[in-house]
Amino acid sequence: MGERRGRLAVYLGAAPGVGKTYAMLDEARRRVARGTDVVVGYVETHDRPHTCAQLEGLEVVPRREVGHRGSAFTELDVEAVLARSPEVVLVDELAHTNVPGSPRAKRHEDVEVLRAAGIDVVTTVNIQHLESLNDEVRRITGVVQRETVPDEVVRTADTIQLVDMAPEALRRRMAHGNVYRPERVDASLSSYFRVGNLTALRELALLWLADRVDDALGDYRRRHDIDAPWPTRERIVVAVTGGPESETLLRRGARLAQRAGSSELLAVHVVAGDGLRPAGEQRVAHVRRLVAGLGGTFHSVVGEEVAEAVVDFARGANATMVVVGVSRHGRLRRLVAGSTGDRIAALAGGVDVHLVTHDEVARSTRWRHPGPSPLSRRRQVAGWVGALVLPFLVAGLLQAFDETDQLPLAEMLLLAAAVGVALVGGLLPALLAAAVSFLLLNLVFTPPYGVLTVADPANLLSLLVYVAVATGVAVVVDTASRRAISATRARAEAETMGSLSASVLTGQDTAQAVCARVREAFGLTAVALLEHGPDGPRTLALDPPGTDPDVCAGGGPDGDGRAAAVRIDDTHELRLAPSTLRAEDRRVLEGFAVQAGLVLEYRRLREREERAATLEGAEATSTALLRAVSHDLRTPLATMRTAVDGLARPADGLARGDREALVAAVDGATARLERLIDDLLDLSRVTSGLVRPVLADRSLEEVLPTAVAGHPPGTVSLEVDEDVPLVRTDAGLLQRVVANVVDNAVRVSDGLPVRVLADVRPATVEVMVVDRGPGVPPERRTAMFEPFQRLSDTSPGGLGLGLAVARGLADALGVDVVAEDTPGGGLTLVLSVPRATAPEGAA
Template sequence: MEQRRGRLTVYLGAAPGVGKTCAMLDEARRRVERGTDVVVGLVETHGRAHTEARTEGLEVLPRRTVEHRGTTFTDLDVDAVLARRPAVVCIDELAHTNVPGSAREKRAEDVEVIRAAGIDVVTTVNIQHLESLNDQVERITGVRQRETVPDAVVRSADQIQLVDMAPEALRRRMAHGNVYRPENVDASLTSYFRVGNLTALRELALLWLADRVDDALGDYRRAHRIDHPWPTKERVVVAVTGGPESETLIRRGAKLAERAVGSELLAVHVIADDGLRDPGERQVARAQQLVATLGGTFHTVVGEDVARAVVDFATGADATMLVVGVSRHGRLRRLLTGSSGDRIASLAGAVDVHLVTHAQAGRATRARGAGSSLSTRRQLAGWAAAVVLPVVLTWLLQRFEDTDQLPLAEMLLLAGTVLVALVGGLLPALAAAVVSFFTLNWFFTPPTGVLTVAEPANFVALLVYVAVAGGVATVVDRASRRAAEATLARTEAATMGALSRSVLTGHDTAEAVVARLRETFGQDAVSLLARTASGWQVVAASGGPCAATPDEGDTRVRVDDDHVLVLTGDPLRASDQRVLEGFAVQTSLVLEYRRLRTREDRAAALESAEATSTALLRAVSHDLRTPLATMRTSVDGLVGGGELVGPDDRAELVRSLDDGIDRLERLIDHLLDLSRLEAGLLQPVLRDRSLDEVLPLAVAGHPPGAVSLEVDESVPMVRTDVGMLERVVANLVGNAVRASRSTGATPVRVLAHVLPGTVEVLVVDRGPGVPAAQRERMFAPFQRLDDSSVGGLGLGLAVARGLTEALGGTLEAEDTPGGGLTMVLAVPRAEPPTGTGSGTGTGVGG
């Protein structure tokens, strides 16, 4: 047999200290007195004497102990509860989080395990610990609850008891020391336990529990098949027709709902199930937004009988009042067919019906579908066929000598009526049916030549003919309109699908939207305008001439408060409005995407700048301090050494001071160069120059034998800035010399290769080299080859590449055959004089 699941009883406290734990223990004592096997699995007394007194006479199970970070904690022992297997167990504080290392994270999960074993559980929880109310409680009290329990756990309880107390009574209880220790009372009364906070928590508890009671009542009614309303609170249902009066009805319903505290506003719109489009979609959308603004809920149902559907919804929602508008139809139609308001009132039963008048009341409106979706040409052709076709068919039938032509004439004229319905719609088909009736009566129904019918059977046949012709024409017209609606809907769906895909891919632009809009609707020009302080500005345009202001266009559609789409060309049909609004929505998404991209780019730039600043500060704190420390030591030695400093030592100190100054100048120069490059302030002065003017100066200053300059005099001139190129080469040579010195390799070689359009300056070393995966990384600012070298901020190669790109060249790193690294600096060649060849050669290079 399947294991019985334990029942769950929850004592819900409106605030801490209202007495929920005492209420749980009082129930335990009552059950024990009735002979029920009850144990206390866990109770938190918080040192309160009156709470501890209520545990006397009850069996309290021992707690389990848990070690965590050197501290011993006690908690609920689920295994002990399962081993004891009582009928009921009391477990305090359902929202508690277990000690790390426990089998389950939350005490609520422990309770589920116990209930699964068939043991009833009585527990407690405060309203502020419910997950859905966590944010509201924080806004009210300013305190974030760290321990929460999902609402579904509490809602699943078989019984919920609210433990409540007036705020003033709870504050008196606290002042007497019955809740917190005396040293904590004053702080609590002036912060969390203020009267306003307690009142708000109390209201949250009542409203939350009211929703739970609503759910239970609904379950009870469904279980007992109770269909009639049980009005437990005010629920006002507004019947939204989709007409211009919808907003008036909603506002009136909202006023009625405001009269009762805790009332609800519901709006319902019935969609007819005839498969035809609802002409009031835009009004319905506005009504839906209005209902949401007024705090109500909007519902849509499908039904053939509008009145019955509205009443069924109101009954199912336990409505106390129905708000219905006065019919817009004229008196004659209301007299013949009645009105939806009258039918709703007759079907509502116990639900009150509030009939609201409005500006459109009593104004005759065209029946839905009376307007034809066919073109004017087809309608004119249908009217012409309605007159001509019966005449032509009659003339043809008169050519036959058979006297009994009535059945054949009826069939042919009926076919003609169907043909007219296909061509021109319903009204021409009805006209063709009437014309056919008189034609049959005059020419084919005895006695012919008069409108008199001798035989009753013939008269019935004529009447049946008219009825069948009208019915067939109606069916054909409706089918035709449905086909037209389906075609239009398919076209709109395809267009909207394409728009959705373009938005999802994120590749669409404002220019692409206006171009597609112009193509879709065949407009002469489409422009997207933005409102600025000085007037309207064109953001994107397609075709021409484009409108520069909304008033210059033929059709306008609002995108948002600051943007509008303006179309110039043939006026659009009303059926195109929904697709046009889809374009407006896409345009707003594109603009929002553009704004997000701009913010993302700005954020990325700020993030990059922050990373650069952080790296700079970290590097400056060390690398600038090193030469300064060297210089300070040298100066102290020179100034304070006196006679103890010999000539050799003095020369060494001066050399160290000079090296420190050089290194400091180099670091500062790199920082300035990098900042100028990033700001775009460094502009080269390009002239035709020979490498003989640059390379000797760039390699000077190194110890003899450290650098080998191997450039032939035949190397052509380059287009460059001498100073910037010298700094680039000097930087590369300096790095290469330091790398070669670390391995004791051969001197650094500086070569030149002549290529079509460029001259490559090669700086070749035999040092340790750089792995291919790190070569691009070493050109980034604040990157060093091994992240441990001293004497630089890691800006040298970043500055060198930036200067090279400013000169119109490139700087790359390659392997040196046999080991090492070769820096390849490509510099643009000077333009050869007119009439001379460019030539290609190779400079000297071992």
């Protein structure tokens, strides 16, 4: 059995109470009826009658008892299941976190052990417990799911069965008492189990499972080498070139996707030379943004043949339709070479092809000059001189030898001269060299000599072949030279782009860093980053610092002002001085501008996210404050009101002892209100950043006695030596920190004394507050410093602000607060206070 890995079957619940445990037990009963050895490892019935009835008759493996903090809990006994060695085991609540002291932290780890032993596992989990959906569930329901399971655990299950129920039906089931006890029904229906929440959770479950099914279908098609698309879901692929017609194609594809319902829109851009003018970085980036705005995804693929690349992508994506534009080429070219749309239609097979006309149709591209030579002026001049001189030198050298038939040798040498001229000067000088060489071959080396007449037809054919070969070689050499230079330039541009991108994306994403990097990379005099607003352009950064801003003023898209302008987005642009830029440099700068725009957008999004998180935290704090204040402020007020009413009675109707007790009650309630208000004010100061400590060298003997005062005798033990060195702190704030920590320790110690110690370290003095209370589990020690957090729902008094205020004030003082276990039980809070700086010259 150990050689076979057990299978995992998951019942995925769309919401609590839909019946996933019932469905799991129903499958177990069916398997038992078929003779399968099935046991129940762990099932939680929640005392639901129908679920308990399903459990009857099934073999149940006893659970393991685990003790924790004086209480006994039961968990899945993995070792007992392994000893029993069934074929199938039922394990409920896959996302469950085991009680501390268990062999493994999470239940899905227990399941992994069982599967490794060859035992099949049937389990359950709700959609809100998946790790990837945790934030979405919190935003929908307002409830943070503390127990989660990694998606990969569920995604790799052999079978996943969705257990679903209409929201109205689930609410009726709850109202009938089939899910929760009657006292919990009303609160649940009005909070977590609202119709909107249940509908959203149901949609999350369906979408998550749909993606899982789609992955499984893709795996099946790949395993069985199925290339033909299976139209299980509408996927529309739009082939875009980045040209002006791309927007029309994308919008048409988006409309087709909307008509098809829940379909996907995929834009594919093939990086290849298809005869069209290559799209620039700015235009491709615009297409990316448009695709994102339409709810689609953008994909770039490399292919030698555009039609084949598009069809291969569509088949790989299991697309049902390809949207392609009608060719922009003229009729003659379409007649001779065909069009990309026609070739896609011929190769598509079972994929529908939708041809879209646009305004660019029939605008044939005119023949364009190959452009200025990439060679330097010196090489071009050398090429023209060589074209005129080398043929005559070769002819002169051959004439020095008195040979009768020199035509073959002359053709070879003059061809070599033409190739040399092409290597040095490019195509046009090489063509001139070939023409001059043809004339010399005809006049000097072909009889009759001195005239342009060729007597022998074989010689005429030889001359024509020479001209054709020389011209072809010149074209090939020039093309290869251009491509080599282009490749070198492209590599340099890529290195520049990589360097610029790295400087921005690795943390140097300040406006000043962007300007400095651009200026250094292109050897510019000055670079400015401008932001256009309602009041006109504003300079965000200028490099070198201190440069006169007028140097980068007057920019225009064509560099017709004092500085050239490169647009980043609708509100930002780069101004570059001097204004004269090479076309290649402008292309690289445009590509970098796209990346710089994305970085600026990311920074804006991060700032918005930080502001949203701050507002969300403030809202949560306000909500928690209202909930806490409604109880904790009402209690002392009620005490004060009762005492005042008693004191207002006639003096002869109230005994002296009773009167003193009422006065003491008023005094205690007033002190409690003062503490609550002080905590709220301190919390407000901390969260608003208004705490400004005044640091000075202080002795702990000034701070600690006052901080621990006010407690009954025997509750706090101050054990600090007199030789403790001075600390660098604000005495008043540190006193408040220690007082809050000690108050919290006294509250949870249940009468046992709290010790306050001091331990001297090389750079700090550690003030330790040691209690013998119940302690705090490691996973809750971070949360206990958050506002309105209590050790338990029954902890006496307070809003749960003491430790939050202490942590905030400690952070302002530069004091680290760490929670540790107290040997023998309890919690120790360690405050690391910086030591005073030793005076200069001190030993």
